[in-house]
Each structure stands twice: as structure tokens, then as C-alpha cells.
Amino acid sequence: MITRTPKLNRRSFVIGSAAAGAGLALGLKIPFGASVVRAQDGSPEVNAWVVIRPDDTVVIRIARSEMGQGTLTGLAQMVAEELECDWSKVKTEYPTPGQSVKRKRAWGDFSTGGSRGIRDSHQYVREGGATARIMLIQAAANAWNVPASECSASNSVITHKPSGRKTTYGKVAEAAAKLTQPEKPTLKDPTEWKLIGKSVKRLDTIDKLTGKQVYGFDLKLPGMLNASIKDCPVFGGKVKSYEAAKVTGMPGVRHVVKVGDSAVAVVADTWWQAKTALDALPIVWDEGENAKVSSASIAAMLKEGLDADQAFVANQNGDVKAAIAGAAKKIEAVYAYPFQNHAPMEPMNATAKYTPDRCEVWVPTQNGEAAFAATLAASGLPADKCEVYKINLGGGFGRRGAFHDYVTQAVLIAKQMPGTPVKLLWTREEDMQHGRYHPVMQCKLVGAFDAGNNLTGLHMRLSGQSILTAVRPEALQQGKDPLVFQGLNPGGDFAFGYSVPNLLIDHAMRNTHVPPGFWRGVNINQNAIFLECFMDEMAHAAGQDPLEFRRKLMSKHPKHLAVLNAVADRAGWGKPAPRGVYRGLAHMHSFASYVAACAEISVKDGDKVKIHRIVAATDCGYAVNPAQIERQIAGSFVYGLSGLFMEECTVKDGYIEQTNFNTYDSMRIAQMPKVESIIMASGGFWGGVGEPTICVAAPAVLNAFFAATGKRIRTFPLKNHGITLV
Amino acid sequence: MARLTINGKTLEVNVNPSTPLLWAIREQVGLTGTKYGCGIAQCGACTVHLDGAAVRSCVLPVAAAEGKKITTIEGLANGGALNKVQKAWLDHEVPQCGYCQSGMIMAVAALLKEKPKPTDAEIDARITNICRCGTFQQVREAIHAAAKA
Numbered sequence A: 001m002i003t004r005t006p007k008l009n010r011r012s013f014v015i016g017s018a019a020a021g022a023g024l025a026l027g028l029k030i031p032f033g034a035s036v037v038r039a040q041d042g043s044p045e046v047n048a049w050v051v052i053r054p055d056d057t058v059v060i061r062i063a064r065s066e067m068g069q070g071t072l073t074g075l076a077q078m079v080a081e082e083l084e085c086d087w088s089k090v091k092t093e094y095p096t097p098g099q100s101v102k103r104k105r106a107w108g109d110f111s112t113g114g115s116r117g118i119r120d121s122h123q124y125v126r127e128g129g130a131t132a133r134i135m136l137i138q139a140a141a142n143a144w145n146v147p148a149s150e151c152s153a154s155n156s157v158i159t160h161k162p163s164g165r166k167t168t169y170g171k172v173a174e175a176a177a178k179l180t181q182p183e184k185p186t187l188k189d190p191t192e193w194k195l196i197g198k199s200v201k202r203l204d205t206i207d208k209l210t211g212k213q214v215y216g217f218d219l220k221l222p223g224m225l226n227a228s229i230k231d232c233p234v235f236g237g238k239v240k241s242y243e244a245a246k247v248t249g250m251p252g253v254r255h256v257v258k259v260g261d262s263a264v265a266v267v268a269d270t271w272w273q274a275k276t277a278l279d280a281l282p283i284v285w286d287e288g289e290n291a292k293v294s295s296a297s298i299a300a301m302l303k304e305g306l307d308a309d310q311a312f313v314a315n316q317n318g319d320v321k322a323a324i325a326g327a328a329k330k331i332e333a334v335y336a337y338p339f340q341n342h343a344p345m346e347p348m349n350a351t352a353k354y355t356p357d358r359c360e361v362w363v364p365t366q367n368g369e370a371a372f373a374a375t376l377a378a379s380g381l382p383a384d385k386c387e388v389y390k391i392n393l394g395g396g397f398g399r400r401g402a403f404h405d406y407v408t409q410a411v412l413i414a415k416q417m418p419g420t421p422v423k424l425l426w427t428r429e430e431d432m433q434h435g436r437y438h439p440v441m442q443c444k445l446v447g448a449f450d451a452g453n454n455l456t457g458l459h460m461r462l463s464g465q466s467i468l469t470a471v472r473p474e475a476l477q478q479g480k481d482p483l484v485f486q487g488l489n490p491g492g493d494f495a496f497g498y499s500v501p502n503l504l505i506d507h508a509m510r511n512t513h514v515p516p517g518f519w520r521g522v523n524i525n526q527n528a529i530f531l532e533c534f535m536d537e538m539a540h541a542a543g544q545d546p547l548e549f550r551r552k553l554m555s556k557h558p559k560h561l562a563v564l565n566a567v568a569d570r571a572g573w574g575k576p577a578p579r580g581v582y583r584g585l586a587h588m589h590s591f592a593s594y595v596a597a598c599a600e601i602s603v604k605d606g607d608k609v610k611i612h613r614i615v616a617a618t619d620c621g622y623a624v625n626p627a628q629i630e631r632q633i634a635g636s637f638v639y640g641l642s643g644l645f646m647e648e649c650t651v652k653d654g655y656i657e658q659t660n661f662n663t664y665d666s667m668r669i670a671q672m673p674k675v676e677s678i679i680m681a682s683g684g685f686w687g688g689v690g691e692p693t694i695c696v697a698a699p700a701v702l703n704a705f706f707a708a709t710g711k712r713i714r715t716f717p718l719k720n721h722g723i724t725l726v
Numbered sequence B: 001m002a003r004l005t006i007n008g009k010t011l012e013v014n015v016n017p018s019t020p021l022l023w024a025i026r027e028q029v030g031l032t033g034t035k036y037g038c039g040i041a042q043c044g045a046c047t048v049h050l051d052g053a054a055v056r057s058c059v060l061p062v063a064a065a066e067g068k069k070i071t072t073i074e075g076l077a078n079g080g081a082l083n084k085v086q087k088a089w090l091d092h093e094v095p096q097c098g099y100c101q102s103g104m105i106m107a108v109a110a111l112l113k114e115k116p117k118p119t120d121a122e123i124d125a126r127i128t129n130i131c132r133c134g135t136f137q138q139v140r141e142a143i144h145a146a147a148k149a
């Protein structure tokens, strides 16, 4: 069975059209006239992005979600840069999706994923700050009866240059809010930036140190009950029967309810009571056809695709078949990448309250609008009777963006007890077995060389799952899933970084019943391993240094080459490494950023890997907050290397075998390499930050592993080969 | 019924004695800074202090905590002044999503009490909490900074 995001109906067409990518430009056109829009505390809203309180506090609205990657602070920096406000007085707040619908998407897209938080919204959020500044200056000029052109603003203070008169934003905000918004303001030239590019401190740290920060999982509402849920372990299966009577007398238990046709929940006074009762509840499942599927049957299906005649082509030039047929030498390799679960530290949860007149949901989400759409669909109520409140997330990594299965469940439970708020919290076991997994993919690569050991042809055949087919079929291109080819495209945000005279990169789509999802980095994770490890294989086959071999193919890709050169230089490629230490390289173009890594490892007893250092470079165009970018590089490596060494979800009888961190491990501090980041923002474009670098850690380490041991590992995770990270 | 002493206050909580301390703290006492990540002592998100030592409260029955001094993340700051670990965490901007950090901070605070100047090897052996955001590089820096404070 394929899992889809909730169908958008006419009631929610506003969200629907935007979610389908209808553009973000709706942003700033809100009719203001003389009536002032007010924030909840009564402070005037200068425009949708900026509220200013009389005490000069600046409240910046953030539509995207902060899930740990610093998006909130970065976006506030962008607005504040143009607003010319006092950064020390900046606070932030999330508008709600319901407000967004009412105001014709005044804040644009809420979706926070694909490393798009900043790179997709930099223009309109800066314009939001700029128009607010222009209005504030105009209000002061009006009060002084002078031309606005004689006034300027800095640090929340407006000055009339000729007379030296001054006032503050707080004093003129009320008047500014009554003005008509100017059309497209001129934005600052990057050379004039004072706040963008600065490593200002995050705005959201302190409450995370004292236990004060409220995550979705911590929410308390008056009269709230708690729910624990079990969905059929086999995807696509159903509930056949359950014996509620066996647990209804247990402490605290209030309700035992069916949720949709595939799940059962116990609702109790406390969650621990709910979970205890659910564990004792006998449930019989109708597992259906999918119970016949196993990891082996999926692997066999993908293997067939490696040589299938039909495939979707993404990147092609020359005649690869002829090049391979006429090669003086050729090499071939097959790689395979497993299912992986996101497992954010905070398990899935949502709190819902339903009455026939109103449905409200409180949820940690990467996409408030998608959560809203799920709420409409599950409640059956129209948009003006629904609201979603975004609560802080304990990690997202792609699990909480396109998928709101837990919202649907919470609403379906709450509907069965109108008026009572219910908090649904998944166990970690439920999270492991009901993920939206990193897709499985195999790849067969063939490289052809002439007699002079020059690369003449490369065929890269992918075979495996398509996320978009399952999640967003309207984004397919005549059946082709363009997202499969991240890092392998002829151009765009994920461009292939080599010139090969005869090239073919294609995909045989082979879908499974295991629902795929966007896992931090998405498809570039496996593509980087396939391509960059095979590049290394080809370099060795050609008897050439892996860096030199790549460089020869990269003259037309100067930005790719620049980051690769940067890590090679910093790591001392070509110079002797410390005794027993071996190096490996990788680079990619990822979410519009150019990224590269050089890993230094040593290997004990053939299977104990110590990563001493990874030198990493990113050219993300403009770097908004370098200190946070460094944290994203190091953090993404933890996620990626955990995946490489430890993480696999295997399928048995149609269900996922791993249930918790004891069988699905994650890196600890002892395994953390020293990460040295080089941020080389070359300007002129906006690249992503949260995800891009994740993909280069694994191939760099694998190539270093080959350098150390002479062994090429092509199936993952490495634990399956007895290889551990120490 | 169980009688617990949490952050200096003694209170009666009405739970089955086999209930894990984590859930008594969160659901009966109402302190939600202590988190659930796995429930099987793997991740450390639920770390609290029991008579000053770090324990994973998701597998500790309430009964085993009776008569002991329990400290949660809410009780770490002394009279509103941040503990030196929290202070170092702030200076080094350790948290990303922050969800694991209550447990991380509690584990580190207990370590520093026992070993005021831990070596990297001691940190590696004692700090085994999972952080999916991957804050380890900052965690290590901040531990050393806190040790110097």
C-alpha cells in the first residue's frame, strides 16, 4: 500500500494550490487601509512579518518551523537586516496555519524541509523587513512633517538628518501600521549587510537548558487525556478484532477505541496507564498480502531492475553503450542502500480537541499547513472551523514534514470523545515500525576506459523506490521521479560535477509496500555513496590518484572543484598522513550548495574504524550565520555516519524488525570525529545548510576505509560486515 | 502511593510502585523537562540524579527512588542561577532541537561532580546519551569549558 498525504479538497484549496508549488509570491499583499491589524497583546502589526510593541520590542513572525537547525534565528536575521531594528530586542512568534488561510497565505510556505527554510524565502522575508522599515520611517516623517527621504533608521531609532530629531520604532509603530504598504522595496546590496553573515547567538537556547521549553510531548491542557496507539505492524494491514473488556478495568483507562481501520488506541488519565493497558490488550490483525514481503524479496525485485530494459533517464550524453562495448578496460560494481528510520528524539505526537463546531490540534510539525490539511481531512470540518498550533519539535529530519499520520490519528481519537483534549504519544517502538523510511536503492555502475586509462563512459543505473510516487504523485514527470537523481542532474540545485564523454544515468523504479519518506539529505545520501565511491574505484582501476582523477573531469565545474580542492588542501592530501591514518574524499552539489569532505581514519583489526577528523567545506552562496552552519555540518555528519555504520530497517513478514535504539543504534560522543568546517560562501546564490553536507561524510569515510584496508564495502550499514565505529 | 523527594520538595504521588520514575515525574509531579526517548535505558533522555548519581529514570521503578534525593533538570539551577554546565551550554550554544539536552546536561553534571576535570576518554566512557541532531562536538567543548569554570 502506498501512503499519501491527505487529499486536499475544495475546502482547503488555498493550501492545496500552494502545496502543489503554485508559488510563494502571495506574501505581502495584505490590504491594510486605516484599520490596524493587531497582535494578541494589542500591539500594532506593521505588516505580516513585523509587530512592534510600545517598548520597542520587535516581534518577527516566522512561518517555517524551528526543529533544531537554527532556521528561526536565521530567518529573524534576514528580516531584521532590512528592518534596521535593535537585534537585542527581537523576539519571534509562529503565525498559525488557520491565520495563514484567512490572510491568503501572507507568510508564504510553512514547509520546513529540503533545506529550504532560508533559501526559498530569503527574498520575501527580507522584503517584509524592508517594507516595515519604510513604513516606520514614513510614519516618523509624517509626524515631523518632513520628507521621508531626509530620515534614516538604524537600531530601531529613526533620525531626521537635517534637524537631528530622533524617535523610536515603538513610538511610531501605531501610525506606521495605518500606512499603505509600499510596492516591491529595494533590498540592500550584500556588501551592506550588518546582520546577515554574522554568527549571532540563537534566539532559542536558554529554555532548552532548564527544562522549560515545551515540546509537543510536554503539552498540558485542562481536562486532557492521554492516548497510546498500536497500528497494524504490517503496512496496509487492518485490525481484525480486539478484546477491550480485558483492559477497561485497568487503572486510569477511559476508552479503548479503533482508529481508522488499522489501529487501536487506549485513552487513559496518564500516558503510562494508557501504554500499560495497550500492552495488555489482545489485538488480532488482518495483515493482508504484504505479510509475504521480506527484505530478501525486496532486494530481488530491485536487483532485477539493475538490468531492466525500461528506465527513466535523467542525465545523458554521447553513447554510453558504444563506449562500454568499445572500452579497452571496464569496471563494474553494484551497491545497495537500506531502509532507514528518522527516529527523532521526540517520538511522534499530537494533541487534538474536537467538537462538531471546531477542531484544534497542537503538534510539533515541520509543516503547519500540511498538519492543517490533515486536520481538515480527519475532522471533516471546513478550514474556518479548524486550527493548528505549532509546538516546538524534538527533531524532524523529514519525518514531520509531508507526513501527519499522527495528526490524523489524534483527531480520529478525539472525535470519539468530543470536547475532551487528547494527547497521542507514540512509543519508540511505534515510531520505528511506522516510519516513512529512507528509500531502498541499488545501483549498478559501469565505467569504461580507453587504452590510456582515460574515462570514456559511465553508466549509472539506479533501481529502487520513488518517494514522490508515494507522497506527491503530481510532482512526477511522465512517471519519472526527478528527486531520485539528486546530485546526478545535468544542472540545477543537484548538479553532477563531472564531464564524462559518454554518460547515462537512469532509474528503474521499483516500489515496495514500505512507505518511503524524506530522510535528512533524501536521495543524495545513496547517490553520493554510489558516485563518489565508484569514482574512487575508477581512479584506482586507472592507476591514478583519486583527487587527480576527479580533477581531470571537473574543469567545467569550478564550484564543485573549489570545495574539493579546499578540503584536500586543508587535510593535506598528497602529503603523508600520521602513521596508520588514511584519507578519503567526496564532494557533491547538494540542495544548491557545493559540499566536500576529506575523512581521516584508522582501522584496527580490520574492522574497528576510528574517524579522527573530517575536513568539510561548503559553498552555500550566502552564509547567514556561520556558527550555526558549522553546527549543521557536524550535526549532519552524526546523522549520516549513524546511518552508514549502524542503521537499517529490515523487513520480515511485511513488518519492520527493528523496534528501538537497541536494534537501531545511533552515534555517541565517543564515536564523534573532529569536524573542521570551511565555509566558503562565494555569494550570488542561496544554498541550503541543514542537509547538504550529510551526503559527503559516508563516501569520504568509505574511500578512506578502502585506502586503509584495500576492501570495498558496497552494502550498508557497515555493521552487517562486522565493522564498527569506535 | 509513593513518597518522593524531588528538587528539595517531598511529595506523595499516587502511582503504582512499578511505574517508572520518568512517568511519575512527568505525569504526577508535572515536571516535563525530563524526556522520554526510548523507555529501555538506551538514549539517556530521561536522565535524572538519584542522590547525586545519574540514572535513567525510564527503567527505574518509583519504589526504588523512595527515600532518595531526586534532582531533575528543573532543580539543577540553584535559586535561578544557572549551574556551570548550563552556563557552558549557553556559551557554546550546544542545543539544536534541545530535546536530548536535559538528559545530556544531567549526565554531564553528575560526571563533573565525580570527576571535576574529565579527560576525553572519561567523557567518552561516561556520556553515552543519544543526540539525533548531532551536537557532540559542542557537547565536548562545553564539558571542558564547564570543567574549567
Ligand code: FES
Pocket: B035, B036, B037, B038, B039, B040, B041, B042, B043, B044, B045, B046, B047, B056, B057, B058, B059
Ligand atoms: S528514555 Fe530512558 S534512556 Fe531513553
Ligand code: FES
Pocket: A068, A345, A394, A395, B095, B096, B097, B098, B099, B100, B101, B130, B131, B132, B133, B134, B135
Ligand atoms: S539537540 Fe536534538 S536530539 Fe540532541
